[in-house]
Amino acid sequence: MTPGALDLQAIRRDLHRIPEPGFQEFETQRYILNVLARLPASRIEVKTWRTGVLVRIKGTAPRRVVGYRADMDGLPVEEATGLAFRSVRPGYMHACGHDVHMTVALGVVEHFVHHPVRDDLVVVFQPAEEGPGGARPMRDSPEFSRWKPDWMVALHVAPEYPVGAVALREGTLFAGTSELFIDLIGQGGHAAFPHRAKDMAVAAAHLLVQLQTVVARNLNPLDAGVVTIGRMEAGTKQNIIAERARLEGTIRALSTESLSQMKERIEALVRGIEEGFSCRATIDYGANYQQVYNTPDLTREFMDWAAREGGVKVIPCEPAMTGEDFGYFLETIPGFMFWLGVDSPEGLHSAGMNPDERAIDIAVSLLTRYFTWKIERDAAV
Ligand SMILES: [Zn+2]
C-alpha cells in the first residue's frame, strides 16, 4: 500500500451518506475535489463542468487518451438498508450504486498517479445520469471535447451477479429509452350531454389500447421493444365529461432504428385519435437515452483478457431494457460498459440496495491492470 493511500471503503461510505439529485451534486463534487487534492498535483489536472469533475492523468509518452466514466447522482428513494452509514438526506439514496462507481473511479485515478503509463487517462465524474441526463451535454462541452478520449470504458454495479464476476456482451448492452407524455385536450361538459362535449376519458382509453399494437404489430418479433404507460389521468369529477387526459409512460428498444420506428407509430396513432375524437394532442418525449452499444472488437478483446488474466469470472449476458446515458459517449467514442457483480439482496433503485464493498477493490484492480495491459499492447503494435 502506498503511504497515505486512499481508504476506498471510507470514501464509498462518505459518498453513500450524501446522495444528491442530478445537476445538484454540489457536496459530492466538493468531496471528490477534496480527495483529488490529496494526490500529487504534479501528475494530474482537474477541471469541473457544472457539478461534474474531469481529471487528466499525464502519461509518460502519450500517443492516445484513454477515458473512464463514473456517474454521480442519487435517487428519490427512502433508504431502508439500516446501515450505519445510510443516507443523511431524507427521501434520497444512492440506490443505483453510483457511490460505488465514483469510488472505483477515484481508485483508478490514485493507481495511475502512482503508477504512470504511457498514454494519458481522462476520468470523468458525470452528473445527472438518472435524469435529466448529463452524458450528452458533458460529451458536447468544450471542457470534455478538449480532452476527448480515443476510447472509453464504464461499469455499472449488478446486484444479481456475484462479487468477482463481470458480465457484458458485444453490441447492444442496454436499450435506447425515452419517456413518453401524451396530453389530450377536448371539450368538457355535463355528464348528461355527451353530444356537446369531446370526452377525453374515452379518447385516452382508446389510445391506451392502441398503443399496445406499437410493438406487437410493427416491430420484427425477433427484435425487442416495450411501451409501458405507467400513469394515466383524466377529468376532474364523476359527473363532468373530461376535458383533458394525460398518459405517462416509457418506450424502450434494443436499437435506435426500432425506437424511432416506435415513435413514428405512436405519432400516427395520436394523429388518429385527434381526428377520430375531435381533440388536440401533444407528445413530449421527456428524457431520452441513447442505446449503450459496446464496440465489438474492443469488447471481445476485454472479455478474452479478463477471462485469462483478470482474475474474474466473465459472464456473457443478454441485453437489458434498462437505460444508461453512457450510450451518448459511446455514440461518438469507441468503448464498452460492463456489469460489475455486487451481489445485493435487493435490486437497483430499491430501498434495500446494498452492494458488497469487496467489489470495489476487485474493480479497481481489474480496470488498472486492463488499462495497463491494453496501453502497452497497443504501443507495441
Ligand atoms: Zn439507475
Ligand SMILES: [Zn+2]
Ligand atoms: Zn445507475
